[in-house]
Amino acid sequence: MDQQHSAISRRQFLKAGAGLGGALALGMSLRPIASHAQSLKIAGAKEVPSVCPYCAVGCGTLISLKDGQVINIEGNPDSPINRGTLCPKGAASFQLAVNPLRSKRALYRRPGAAEWEPIELGKAMDMIAERVKQTRDATFVETVTAKDADGNDVQKKANHTLGIFSLGGATMDNEWNYAQLKLLRGLGVVAIENQARI
Numbered sequence: 001m002d003q004q005h006s007a008i009s010r011r012q013f014l015k016a017g018a019g020l021g022g023a024l025a026l027g028m029s030l031r032p033i034a035s036h037a038q039s040l041k042i043a044g045a046k047e048v049p050s051v052c053p054y055c056a057v058g059c060g061t062l063i064s065l066k067d068g069q070v071i072n073i074e075g076n077p078d079s080p081i082n083r084g085t086l087c088p089k090g091a092a093s094f095q096l097a098v099n100p101l102r103s104k105r106a107l108y109r110r111p112g113a114a115e116w117e118p119i120e121l122g123k124a125m126d127m128i129a130e131r132v133k134q135t136r137d138a139t140f141v142e143t144v145t146a147k148d149a150d151g152n153d154v155q156k157k158a159n160h161t162l163g164i165f166s167l168g169g170a171t172m173d174n175e176w177n178y179a180q181l182k183l184l185r186g187l188g189v190v191a192i193e194n195q196a197r198i
Helices: 010-025 031-041 093-097 121-139 174-187
Strands: 046-051 060-066 069-075 106-108 117-119 140-147 153-168 189-194
Touching (some): 121 140
16 A cells, blocks of 8 residues: 555545534543453452451442452442542552562661661560650650749649650551551550651
8 A cells, every 4th residue: 555545635535523523512421441451350250348447438349359469450330329429549559469569568768788687576566666665765755844824833744755656657458557556555655647648
């Protein structure tokens, strides 16, 4: 086929585009095509309704399972809260559940070392607990000096530490944030923030 017959002219391209736009405007829907493509993706999967774990909105999700593995997570169109839509974080929750790059073991880099080495999770947890206790014991303040109504110095209960700061991550769900807040407040930590809010 020569170039004259194989190349599409600008005029032909615009005519075809206008024809497609007109067909769509007259009511031709692409929804059946999208629905068919989606059904191929999750054919034979079991759908389980759930709730997005991130913020307090409580968007409904549908989790598709096949052979005991999560193969898809999407918004639940039957949910009166989100009607099938999800925010970018909720839409990416599949990657949180199934991600080949997600670390599945504890890593430790010794002081002065250049490389990370795998260690047992129990040992890592013990090391973290020891460091938290040492820091809290060294920086814990039971009372602070303040002025009363008459301008006199008085001792007020503080029971806090300014030596520990907590910065949560955007992938922490509501239940984890609640448990972490209770733990840190119990330790007397004042500076508690979450990266998702910043």
